[in-house]
Amino acid sequence: DIVLTQSPLILPVTPGEPASISCRSSQSLLHGNGYKYLAWYLQKPGQSPQALISLGSGRASGVPDRFSGSGSDTDFILTISRVEAEDVGVYYCMQALEAPLTFGPGTKVEIK
């Protein structure tokens, strides 16, 4: 199975400031079609997860443009340009290159 690690596991943030989360894969997530099969999700407290980023860098429908994704074939970053209070929750990266789909352990974002 592909193993994903995230850092940090807990991220205290200040509203209005930028924040970033790292996700590292145990193997390349680059598909033969040229896309990197890495997605990001946010699970707000008491809610189901919601999609943020697809294929490493594409924002899902309805996601604010303060969220962006980038990275190489194995190292990915989710960046929030200016954190808002509503962004608190647990952020997960997920690989969809091969089954079983696997998730990182999650990064808890909380307000300082």
Place this chain on the structure above:
Amino acid sequence: QEQLVQSGAELKKAGASVKVSCKGSGFIFNGYFMHWLRQAPGQGLEWMGWINPNNGVPKYAPKFQGRVTVTRDRAISTAYMELSSLRYDDTAVYYCARGDAEYLLDVWGQGTTVIVSS
């Protein structure tokens, strides 16, 4: 709007089976993979399997192979996940999620709590 609505909470004895349903609306149900995941209390997300809408063929995570069965009824836009031989550590919230062409899980159900007790 596009949504997935799951069946209600379940309380089961160890060794029993549970079947969770997931009804889609607001979109063409047969055009998407349907994934099943779970989240144990205080833990992260775990993928269990999916069902291919075109041929109805499922694919399961090795961890659940032999214990999980994913099916769908196209006529009523509903997917099902049945987990057998329940153990205490199967206590979790179970989610269905729609998978798009890039395997992004873009619509999620509200979750179904399954508690396994003695």
